[in-house]
Amino acid sequence: MAPLVDIDAADPAVRAGHLATQAGQVLQDLPRRLHPSWIDTVGADPATLAAGGPELLNIALLARFDLRWPDLSAASHALELAWLLPPAQLARLCAARALFAVRGALARSVDAGARRRARALVGDASFEALVAVPQPRREDTALPADDTPAVLAHGLALLDAALQWRDARSRRLIALMLPPAGRPATPAAAQPPHAAAAEHTAFAAALHTLFPEHAWLFGSEPATSTSA
Numbered sequence: 001m002a003p004l005v006d007i008d009a010a011d012p013a014v015r016a017g018h019l020a021t022q023a024g025q026v027l028q029d030l031p032r033r034l035h036p037s038w039i040d041t042v043g044a045d046p047a048t049l050a051a052g053g054p055e056l057l058n059i060a061l062l063a064r065f066d067l068r069w070p071d072l073s074a075a076s077h078a079l080e081l082a083w084l085l086p087p088a089q090l091a092r093l094c095a096a097r098a099l100f101a102v103r104g105a106l107a108r109s110v111d112a113g114a115r116r117r118a119r120a121l122v123g124d125a126s127f128e129a130l131v132a133v134p135q136p137r138r139e140d141t142a143l144p145a146d147d148t149p150a151v152l153a154h155g156l157a158l159l160d161a162a163l164q165w166r167d168a169r170s171r172r173l174i175a176l177m178l179p180p181a182g183r184p185a186t187p188a189a190a191q192p193p194h195a196a197a198a199e200h201t202a203f204a205a206a207l208h209t210l211f212p213e214h215a216w217l218f219g220s221e222p223a224t225s226t227s228a
Contacts, residue, residue, distance in 0.1 A: 018216070020072065023069065023072060026083065028058065030061040033086075033087060034065075034087075035087065035177060035180070038065070042057075042060050067169065068169055070083070070169040071169075074167040075167070077204065079163055079207075087177045089211075091148075092126065093211070094153075094156050095122050095151055096130060097156075097158050097159055098155035100199070103130050104134075104135035107132075113146075115127075126211065129209045129210050130210060152181070153181035156175070161196065162196070
């Protein structure tokens with residue numbers, strides 16, 4: 001993937017051009033972007049698809065999931081463009097959102113297994129940045145289980161609760177890039193709306209420290225708005 005310009009430094013027209021190029025690469029390379037479990041549901045004869053090459057499989061995936069070019073300008077926050085990330089990086093983002101909700105418990109935990117699983121999900125640097133963000137103590141907080149699809153699904157559910165997804169095609173692409181959740185994630189007790197909103201705002205503001213390598217998408221300064 002070609003590196004993109006910093007979101008803060010780029011002229012808006014230049015950035016829009018880079019994002020459009022990235023979007024085109026995603027939709028032209030679905031066999032390597034979508035999770036294999038979803039690709040297996042296409043139902044076409046594997047020999048026929050193999051004979052037709054990756055282009056035929058790409059067309060089959062577009063038709064199977066009714067995928068169309070999302071409207072990049074419709075996104076109210078860069079998080080709604082997370083489908084532009086490679087699948088592994090998108091998974092890190094969703095895992096980070098799930099772990100952000102329990103960052104205080106992770107910081108205090110003496111459960112080496114839970115901390116090791118969390119590090120494996122987001123990487124060492126992102127884990128350290130995540131647990132460094134202060135969080136009020138919550139006694140009802142459960143540490144992440146050893147079930148990666150469930151953790152990712154929970155992270156996506158938390159994003160769903162805060163984002164508007166003005167273009168549903170963006171949300172559909174993100175779901176297809178992640179593994180199907182084998183079972184629903186077990187969420188912590190529901191927070192009051194103001195607390196949930198404050199937590200998501202804190203997550204959005206921390207994106208530039210959690211994922212500095214994706215400054216082209218999330219910026220290199222704290223976000224000031226997550227919805228509109």
